[in-house]
Amino acid sequence: ALWVNDVPLFERAGRPYPGGEVTETVELGAGENKVELSCRDRAGVESPRAQALARGPARGAGDLYVLGFGVSRYRDPTLRLAYADKDVRDLTAALAALQGRGFRRVLSRTYLDEACTVAAVREAKAFFATAGVDDTVILFAAGHGLHSRDAEATYYFLTWEADPTRPAETAADFALLEELLHGIAPRRKLLLLDTCESGELEEGALDGALTAGRARGLRGRAVQRQQGQGGQAPATRRAREWDRYLYNDLVRRSGAIVFSSSAGGELSYESDAKQNGLFTAALLEALSAGAADADRDRRLSIDELRAFVSATVARWSGELQHPTIDRDNIHLRLALPRR
Numbered sequence: 001a002l003w004v005n006d007v008p009l010f011e012r013a014g015r016p017y018p019g020g021e022v023t024e025t026v027e028l029g030a031g032e033n034k035v036e037l038s039c040r041d042r043a044g045v046e047s048p049r050a051q052a053l054a055r056g057p058a059r060g061a062g063d064l065y066v067l068g069f070g071v072s073r074y075r076d077p078t079l080r081l082a083y084a085d086k087d088v089r090d091l092t093a094a095l096a097a098l099q100g101r102g103f104r105r106v107l108s109r110t111y112l113d114e115a116c117t118v119a120a121v122r123e124a125k126a127f128f129a130t131a132g133v134d135d136t137v138i139l140f141a142a143g144h145g146l147h148s149r150d151a152e153a154t155y156y157f158l159t160w161e162a163d164p165t166r167p168a169e170t171a172a173d174f175a176l177l178e179e180l181l182h183g184i185a186p187r188r189k190l191l192l193l194d195t196c197e198s199g200e201l202e203e204g205a206l207d208g209a210l211t212a213g214r215a216r217g218l219r220g221r222a223v224q225r226q227q228g229q230g231g232q233a234p235a236t237r238r239a240r241e242w243d244r245y246l247y248n249d250l251v252r253r254s255g256a257i258v259f260s261s262s263a264g265g266e267l268s269y270e271s272d273a274k275q276n277g278l279f280t281a282a283l284l285e286a287l288s289a290g291a292a293d294a295d296r297d298r299r300l301s302i303d304e305l306r307a308f309v310s311a312t313v314a315r316w317s318g319e320l321q322h323p324t325i326d327r328d329n330i331h332l333r334l335a336l337p338r339r
Contacts, residue, residue, distance in 0.1 A: 002026070003036045003049075005331040007187040007255030014040065028056030029133045029187055034331060062134040066095050066108040067127055067180070069120075071143040073113045075161050079144055081221060083270045085112040087142040087194055087280035094287050094339070095138065102299070102337035103136070114160050116143075121159065121172045121180070128184040136188040136334065139180060139256075142277060145195030145268075146223050157195055164223045181254040188334045189256035190302075194277040196221045196261075196268045209267045209320065216318050218269035221277065257302060257334065258326040261313070266321055274316075279323055282312040288339045299335040 001014035002024060009026070017039060026035060033056055036049040070088030072081040092108045099106040109127045111120045128137060144158035148167055156162075156171040163170040181189045210220045261268040261279030274281040283305075286292040292300055292308035300308075302325075310323045 001038050001040070001046075003034075003255070004029070005034050005187055005255070005333075006036075006329045007189070007332075008182070010183075027133050027185075028054055030056050030059045031333070032056075059134055061102060061104045062132065062136060062186075063105045063107060064095060064098060064103040065128055065131050065135060065137045065186070066092055066106065067124055067137070067139045068092050068108070068110040068112075069116045069124075069141045069143070069157070069159070070110070070112050071116045071158065071160050073160075074144075074158070075114075076163065079158065079162070079164070079223065081143065081270065082219065082272070083276050083280075084142040084144075084194070084221070086275065087277050088112060088140060090276060090284060091140055091192075091280055094284050095336075097339055098287075098337055101339070102335075116160050118159050118161070118170070118172050118176070121157075121176055125180045125184070128180075128186070131184060131186045133185050133187055135186040136190075137181065137184065137186045137256075138190045138192065139177065140192040140194070141177060142194040142280060144221055144223050145193070157193075158223070178254050178256070181256045187255065188332060189254060190334060191256050191258045192279075192283070193258070194221075194261045194268055194279045196223075196266075205265075206267075212320055213267065213269050213317070216320070217273060218271050218278070218317065218320070220267040220269055222267050255329050255332065257329055257332055259302075259306065259309075259323065260326050261321070261323050263322045263324045269317055269321055271316070278313045278316050278321060279309065282309040282316070282323075285312065286338070287336065290338075293338055299337050301335045302332075305336070 002009045004026060033054045035052045035054060038049040039047045068088035070085040072083065072085040074080060088110050092110055096106045096108060141157050146156055146164060146167065148154045155174040156167040157177060158171045161170055181191060206222055210222060213220045261277065268277060268279060270277040286300060286305055286308045292304055294304050306325055313321050313323050
């Protein structure tokens with residue numbers, strides 16, 4: 001297996017070792033590149049990673065690729081939301097304004113409402129076919145999310161055709177979203193999720209979170225399951241989800257930063273006052289507000305973005321919602337110019 005700045009260059013399982021001396025050509029990105037190589041034996045045991053540092057050639061500004069999925073009007077009308085599709089439109093427009101300001105070009109593609117299907121998610125990876133190593137990718141999903149009630153506790157983004165009682169057959173699991181970022185040329189990758197983690201909440205706790213949100217004029221992006229659908233106790237599901245996260249991080253890691261709108265066991269809320277999800281509204285404010293640019297260099301580092309968005313959403317929600325970085329590639333040098 002081969003990595004550059006903790007981004008895997010090969011398929012998840014790596015490439016088979018043919019024996020003897022092997023030569024691989026690695027395209028270096030601008031600036032410092034940490035190149036690592038390791039091998040696994042048949043039992044899956046990985047060797048220590050051999051490491052080398054190399055500096056790539058200076059280049060001009062790269063391109064920004066923005067891919068968005070948002071569903072407000074589901075095929076099932078009981079799942080209807082108000083602003084998830086608008087979240088994608090608004091964030092895409094805000095990022096488009098960065099063209100010529102830190103990015104040579106901003107290219108975008110969005111799949112909204114009935115166009116946002118599992119098949120569309122699978123096919124969307126072709127959008128990145130022309131991207132290069134020094135380009136930046138932002139993948140954004142807004143809508144309902146839930147964990148399955150089986151032993152795997154798989155996390156799903158509910159696409160337009162989703163049936164919450166059959167998410168495996170009708171929705172996009174997290175692995176499918178992450179696969180869009182795996183094996184593409186760009187090494188600066190950010191996945192933004194304005195969805196709930198509500199699959200970890202018992203029915204009573206979910207009702208309480210929805211009621212608390214309504215008292216503040218907020219609408220939870222939660223799927224209220226029918227009684228009798230069953231499932232594991234939340235603590236067991238959380239433990240299994242943590243195990244699944246660790247396993248995925250080892251074998252399917254894309255090298256991306258994953259910034260989620262809420263912590264496990266919380267809801268994500270949308271607001272008529274903001275006319276967006278709270279997480280999206282805070283992202284939009286971060287891109288334009290000087291308060292988010294702590295060092296006043298007119299660029300937003302991931303640390304600045306996380307600090308501002310997390311504090312803002314917590315304040316707006318009355319501490320009901322806390323955005324979190326679920327996976328953070330500390331070697332990923334990603335900053336966004338603010339408007």
